[in-house]
Amino acid sequence: MTAKHKISPSLAKLLVRMFAGLGAFSFLLWLLLRGQNIAILHSKGPIASQQRDLIIWSLIVILAIAVPTVLLLYFTAWRYRESHSSSTYHPEAKTGKIFNIIIWALPSLMMLVLAFTLVPSTHKLQPNKALAAQKPSINIQVVAMRWKWLFIYPEQGIATVNYVQLPKDTPVAFDLTADDAPMSSFWVPNLSGQLYAMTGHINRLNLIANVNGDYPGRSAEINGAGFAGMQFTARVSSTDDFESWVETTKQSSASLDKTAYQTLIKPSENNEVETYYPVDGTLYADAVMKYIGSHGNKAAHTMHDEGMN
Amino acid sequence: MREFWLGRLTSHSLPHDWVMVGGTATFIAMFLFAAVILTRTKRWKWLWNDWLTSVDPKKIGIMYFLVAGFMLIRGGIDVILMWLQQVLAVDGSQGILSADHYQQIFTAHGNIMVFFVAMGFIFGLINYIVPLQIGARDLASPLLNTLGFWLYVGGVVMINMFFVFGGEYAATGWLAVAPLSGIDFSPGVGVDYWIWSLQISGIGTTLGAINFIMTILKMRAPGMTLGKMPLFTWASLFSMLMAVAVFPLLTATLFLQFFDRYFGAHFFTALGGGDPMMYTNLIWMWGHPEVYILMLPAFGIFSEVVSTFSRKPIASYTANVLGMAGVSVLALSVWLHHFFTMGASSDVNAFFGLVTLVISIPTAVLFFTWIATMHKGLIRFDTPMLWFLGFVTIFTIGGVSGLVLAFPPADFQLHNSLFLVAHFHSNVIGGVLFGIFSGISYWFPKIAGFRLNERIGRNAFWCWIIGFCMSFIPMYILGIMGATRRLDHYESSTGYQPFFIIMLLGGIVIAVGLTLQIVQILASIIQRGHLRDNTGDPWNGRTLEWATASPPPFYNFTVIPHVMTRDAFLDMKRLGQFDQQYEDILIPKNTAVGIYIAILAFLVGFGFVWHINSLVVISLIGIIIIFAKRAFSEDSEYTLRAEEVEKLEAKRIAKVPAHEKEVKSLADEEDMSVWDFVRYVITFAMDIIRNKKWKTW
């Protein structure tokens, strides 16, 4: 850098101030973040981990083009500033053909790189894709209600509200639907990204949890007055602990039949955890069919074939 | 009988809690205050004849600025309330708002900022600048323009009407997604206010957009081919074309939702065969392009600013135009990325993810043309250019986070989180709002005849930048921590609270920035003598808006210029080509038709909100009668004779002081500082009190 190009004292002062401010601010944020559950980064299962890695990888690639571009812009602005010198001023300077090709080709190339990750990762992490693992998978039916989550374990015959327990290293298939509730979004960020729970639809979300612990889950989509309180705990435990929890639940719970379901479905906010046993096996199918039946017959059949089996 | 005249309005609909009473009282107080001033100064007639019924796009532009400015403050107060709630409502504490009320506030905040602030400012700028840039005296249809403006005002009044009647606004999020917005889950009048506020202003937008397309394509000065059009005009053209392409979708969607709610139809209901997912698709097919309708004019503003302040023509003009064209076309085909999480197949998600990646290519091209424009330029850093640099920084942050969101699996984690909220605020604040600020500080001398105070402008700029970082960096982090948007309360164990506190502090810094901008305008008015620009061309401009006086006469140009090149005015200055042959000018007459129809349209909406069918029918008949009378009126223009033009010009020139002074480019010591302003205000107030000046009022 020649003497001519030297950064002026006022700009230097500004830069120092800016970096000092940003540094202090970052330090403060870092202090506040220590010991907190940074859910999306602290993934506790393969799905969430892959999603996290994808976020980080794409961020790096995008920053690789964005940061140099912006720095180039700043540098150009500074290099050709008025107070510098007018000797470099060429108002007639034209951009050539090559420049025009480069400005289209360069971002296109970067997008191509990103596209080669986007497509396979989208297919790979499609939520309804079954996951391979050594242990057999379990199925949990989830009904979003105003404003609570009902979890039905069809194989175990139990049901819970605002609490779900999962065995470790076991593929879990959540079948999400909603009953008498607006669209809601099922999200346990430590374990997997979210998926909508909608009336008359079954959205399947597969995940595996690898680390024991309690993870917060909630509705991520606004669905009315009780939205903020529509949360649950997802507890990941060893398979043995899971089995014994199922047994305990069976001994200490009220039954969930059609009448109890009608009471449960009434709007309520900030619900406590509840457990049920035995559970009427037709409840879930009824909750879905109630809305599918309201379409034509044709629609009902296709939905039934795709969703229920 | 009661039902016939009053529908569902009862005494319970009147305000009864402190927020509503306060809101109503504020509005009434503001109106009374204005009314008293107007009466005392005998300005009613002036207001009506010179402003409210004006068809001059310049005056309509200024009225857009005023309304949008008020709404910016209104939407800003909402932000402070929301963030205060999020600071306080931890664990058992309810905070200052109920869940329902909090949800209404964020819904209103979104609607106000998008429809009434961003759209208002953008339409104001297009109104004021585009006719000047293309060397036109007027718009293709002055009537449509005033009608469009007043429908926009109708929407503004409608969205604030709930303070007075009903006491509730939609609590559904800014797009009122079904079935939450259906009559089953939202039985009150809130969503109806939402529907009619958007419907009325949306129709105004469509009409305005048709008008500007006609104007830009058919009314350019002789010689101005499409290839010589200024970039802000190009940007406005693309923006308006997109508006015409998508606002009808909004109109239709709102119409269907209205049928669901009013007549019990089953378009978007869960039961009865309706399809709520169709609503999500339709509303985003409009909603996504809508943000680009706002963004494109901002791109155009930055192209003008960069070129003017680098003192170089825009580099790769064609690439810039093609870039904007690419953005507009692609923006129509990315809507599904707003709901990757709805459970579509991976093929569908991947397709929309790819298109979202592709849309960043033309955007990057725009950035490169700006860099090339600055290259070998001679760059001045006045406030418009500062806003440009601020835009580059913050918009890039938003763009980077947006590209991460384009990956469907990444979106599964980040969707509906505060990361998403931070992302789009980076784009709308850094892009749209900074574009508007840049444009206003750039064209302010044209509009007012004097430039803005540079010093305070810089202070405001830094407040915005610092406040933005303080508010939105924590917001990104909260999203990564798994905090969803729209939380009215949460547990302290989540660790969110400190971040919300920093956000609120950042919000206060932004509020200081906004206040400084108001101070900046006031200080500039106080110092207007010092800041006056008599040349009409303070920045050594390149395009035609600088070729006429500041502020321009109501006929814009005494002589319509002939355009030879892209930098039409720059070449005129170089070659010294200025015709002075005065000619007769046809001037459209002012008309109150726009106001009347907008009032009636408002009443139609109000009637539907409260099921007052008589009001609906009467208002509709009124609209038809006014239309029938106006459409067949053959008396909408008058001729301004050449001699009169000459007289007016002579009068204007006589007013210009002899000592024409070139406006200095960078902030000079003579611009008053904030403290000078405070001192001035205090002295002024003391003077009034000491000398009992109010007695003479």
Added chain:
Amino acid sequence: MVNHKAHQAAADDRVMFGFWVYLMTDLLVFSVLFAVYAVLHGNTVGGDAGRDLFSLPLALQETILLLTSSFTCGLGLLAARSYKKWQTLICFGITFLLGALFLSLEMKEFTEFIREGQTLQLNAFLSSFFVLVGTHGLHITSGLLWMAITMAYILKRGLNAPLVRKLALLSLFWHFLDIVWIFIFTIVYLGAYS
């Protein structure tokens, strides 16, 4: 001097262009309604489907009425362009009658459905049917209103250039509605039987 003739020609050109743009926005509104009908027409919730309800002869009658009215509307515009006042009035008078007849048939169809309990509250199919066809009917109504007012002005003021310009826009609007109806006839009525 302002060249009034050139000024007027340029203004006409703009208005015509603007009206085309408006028609495109209206077309988009109809496209949404068509798309919604396409999505929802099977969702009858066990109720009657289109083929159980619609009468093809009635729809065909409506089609013929509207097509004929489009033809007479074109004739009317030709007459107006050569400033034949009464010929114009007669042609547009016939157009008005045909349009009104069309509208009355549509009203008849709607009232019959409603009397049979086939209302738009019943299911999504009927909602989308009533709103699609009804929106077209509403456009026809406003077209008729516009036509009546224009004819009244012709009677009052005689046939002058501004009124001919209004008629040109009106006939464009009328042909547009005709085209939309052809789509309704094909997709809604014929589609129900396919």
